[in-house]
Amino acid sequence: EYDGDAVIRETRLTYHIFHLVFVLLIAAVPTIALNLPVGLVARLWANRRRKKALAASKVKIHARDVMLSEKIVVCIVLVPSLWCFYGLSMYFLTDMDGPTLALAIMSLPLFSYTGVVTAEAGVVDLKDIKPYLMRLFPSARRRMSALPETRRQLQADLRSFVKEIGPKLGEIYYKKDIDWEQIQADARKLGQIPPVHPSPESPAGEDGTDDAKKKDV
Known part of the structure; x- marks a missing residue:
């Protein structure tokens, strides 16, 4: 059967x-x-x-x-x-x-x-x-027969790479729900990401400069 x-x-x-x-x-x-x-x-x-x-x-x-x-x-x-x-x-x-x-x-x-x-x-x-x-050609048949082993090797290499590099990322690797804004804020505090300065062409008041001047006055 x-x-x-x-x-x-x-x-x-x-x-x-x-x-x-x-x-x-x-x-x-x-x-x-x-x-x-x-x-x-x-x-x-x-x-x-x-x-x-x-x-x-x-x-x-x-x-x-x-x-x-x-x-x-x-x-x-x-x-x-x-x-x-x-x-x-x-x-x-x-x-x-x-x-x-x-x-x-x-x-x-x-x-x-x-x-x-x-x-x-x-x-x-x-x-x-x-x-x-x-598959009628011997050379192509050999290449196609070797594909499953190549695929398994790539999967093993990828898993080992993730296991090696993943823990170094900390909470990004372990947590399921990630607050990217908080991660960026913490990285800026540590100096890993340069702070974003307001553009000189930005309209007045967007970066709070005018408000600060008004308070000083």
């Missing part, structure tokens, strides 16, 4: 593969027809603008912000334009009646969104499958 967790672990890779194939099949048609042309044009245009921004700037390193901004602008313009192009193509090149044509055009945003969502799910599945694929 198998343990439930063991069964899940053994079938996880198979599930990810079938789920990846399923979502890619769903996303294939809307992604290729609606999203891929816009994505390619946006990538080419954004890369071109990025090169111009890098040539004109002395502080930008990769200009990824320029690429993102340009991609957004291009997609805002091209996505509705592509829908209009498909609508006009169906109007002039097919014999659809009015209601069918309107339904087809109104379905384009839904299909485009479906392609984006399913493609995103496919990317997540690819990332989940990557560790299993990496």
Whole structure:
């Protein structure tokens, strides 16, 4: 009799593969027809603008912000334009009646969104499958096998560091409820923290100087 967790672990890779194939099949048609042309044009245009921004700037390193901004602008313009192009193509090149044509055009945003969502799910599945694929390589398998021991060693080092340094902090380490204002006041009395002097630009009366003068008068 198998343990439930063991069964899940053994079938996880198979599930990810079938789920990846399923979502890619769903996303294939809307992604290729609606999203891929816009994505390619946006990538080419954004890369071109990025090169111009890098040539004109002395502080930008990769200009990824320029690429993102340009991609957004291009997609805002091209996505509705592509829908209009498909609508006009169906109007002039097919014999659809009015209601069918309107339904087809109104379905384009839904299909485009479906392609984006399913493609995103496919990317997540690819990332989940990557560790299993990496285990096929001996070097990666050795590194992944050494990770639990490295993690345990880091935990032990961190605990020993806290046990060594923690008691030196006094009440900050032992008390659960800490009054930080009182700790700062005590530290100022001991000279560990320099006192805060009022700024010469501060308004009169904030540091009590005018009140003291009035009392002296």
